[in-house]
Amino acid sequence: MTRLICCCVAMCVLASCDRPEDTPPSPPARTQPPVPQPNAEASAILDRVQAAYLEAPGLEVQSSMTLTRGTQQLERKEVIRVDSVGDIRWEAPGVAMEVHGGRLLAEMDSVPNRVVDVPVEGTPLAAVEQVLGEAASPPAVLLLRGGADTVRWLDVMTGRLIGSPIATGHRVDDDGTLLVDVQGRRGNGLIRIDPNTMWVRHAEAKNEVDENKQSTETRFAIDYDTSILKSGAITGEKIVVGDRTVVPSIESLVRPASKRIRVEPGDLSPDFTLPGTDGSNVTLSSLRGSIVVLDFWARWCGPCRAGLPDIQRLYEATGRNASGVWVFGVNVQDGDNLKGVQEFWASKPFEFPSLVAGEEISTAWGLPGIPVTIVIGPDGKVLERVDGFTSGEWKHLVEVIEAAQQP
Numbered sequence: 001m002t003r004l005i006c007c008c009v010a011m012c013v014l015a016s017c018d019r020p021e022d023t024p025p026s027p028p029a030r031t032q033p034p035v036p037q038p039n040a041e042a043s044a045i046l047d048r049v050q051a052a053y054l055e056a057p058g059l060e061v062q063s064s065m066t067l068t069r070g071t072q073q074l075e076r077k078e079v080i081r082v083d084s085v086g087d088i089r090w091e092a093p094g095v096a097m098e099v100h101g102g103r104l105l106a107e108m109d110s111v112p113n114r115v116v117d118v119p120v121e122g123t124p125l126a127a128v129e130q131v132l133g134e135a136a137s138p139p140a141v142l143l144l145r146g147g148a149d150t151v152r153w154l155d156v157m158t159g160r161l162i163g164s165p166i167a168t169g170h171r172v173d174d175d176g177t178l179l180v181d182v183q184g185r186r187g188n189g190l191i192r193i194d195p196n197t198m199w200v201r202h203a204e205a206k207n208e209v210d211e212n213k214q215s216t217e218t219r220f221a222i223d224y225d226t227s228i229l230k231s232g233a234i235t236g237e238k239i240v241v242g243d244r245t246v247v248p249s250i251e252s253l254v255r256p257a258s259k260r261i262r263v264e265p266g267d268l269s270p271d272f273t274l275p276g277t278d279g280s281n282v283t284l285s286s287l288r289g290s291i292v293v294l295d296f297w298a299r300w301c302g303p304c305r306a307g308l309p310d311i312q313r314l315y316e317a318t319g320r321n322a323s324g325v326w327v328f329g330v331n332v333q334d335g336d337n338l339k340g341v342q343e344f345w346a347s348k349p350f351e352f353p354s355l356v357a358g359e360e361i362s363t364a365w366g367l368p369g370i371p372v373t374i375v376i377g378p379d380g381k382v383l384e385r386v387d388g389f390t391s392g393e394w395k396h397l398v399e400v401i402e403a404a405q406q407p
Helices: 040-055 124-132 140-145 150-157 250-254 302-317 338-346 360-365 393-405
Strands: 059-069 072-082 088-092 095-100 103-108 114-119 166-172 178-183 187-193 200-207 218-228 245-247 273-275 281-283 291-297 325-331 354-356 372-376 382-387
Touching: 040 140, 040 150, 040 166, 040 178, 040 187, 059 140, 059 302, 072 140, 072 302, 095 124, 103 124, 103 250, 114 124, 114 250, 124 140, 140 150, 150 166, 273 354, 291 302, 291 360, 291 393, 302 325, 302 393, 338 354, 372 393, 382 393
Parallel strands: 114 245, 291 325, 325 354
Antiparallel strands: 059 072, 059 218, 072 088, 088 095, 095 103, 103 114, 166 178, 178 187, 187 200, 200 218, 273 281, 291 372, 372 382
């Protein structure tokens, strides 16, 4: 899966469109880029990188990520510690996870009354993947330590921005750093490797930009500061279960566990009445006869924030809620904090309104992870569903909407 899906790895920002309000852009024809060809020597270097991570007795990796889109930038730092027996401690702003003593624990600051606590069955990486589910991919360091295939850890290391990256070339920098060029279906990147340790120092990627300038260049970069784990082993547990509700996954951590029916194209959309950031109340069924776009998001979700600028572009391209197409964000976790969402929205340059819902909206619409964007036809049935964020996907949604508007 090459889309950005919440919760832990990706980030993002804004692209604006200065087209006149009454002249929405026509989506460009899609062309298939040439398939990149792997370079055997560069691929061998990446094999040596993976071997170095596997052979290290224990590692502490501090990383600093930056995602830049247009004029805005989002940053994130995290620390990962892994020891020789496979124990893990992963800490990032607002979220923590640890594998220790045959258990996996995870918590989020925004959900203080719930905690993930599951037994580790199989490898530590498998346990992390099970708990994350569709919400996110494990960090590249954990994939390297877990023996994941190169394309997978390279995809995460390049921000999941360029799609199925492969090594296409290599060279040596003036300071001796090994440089490996990578190419994917949607862009290219670079990996900088310490020649002595074969640990990655830096990775970066950027997407391809359409010649007609209707997409905005997005850049991802991550710096790694890697060292041998000083203590040799991870001891003790920082996450305390206490009297908190125990849940089995990140998904059920941010939303109470319940049976979800996944809403798919062709299904009748569940109705709701929700308050908006603009002070209005919106009943979905009252918009029958129009096309409605709903983008489900949360403030803590980096990929969600990454996708909001593209929803703004979609809003502009479809007439700014004045041409029979309605575009709304739907916040899925702040139903009891409308004011907080309004303040957040007011600090952003988005013109389309966001509705504010509680966790029950995720159950009704079947949202295993966010962001999710859904297009609803005039008859109230779902036309398209997009899980996760891929830069430029808004143009495909414009095509779906224009097709639905044809007599």
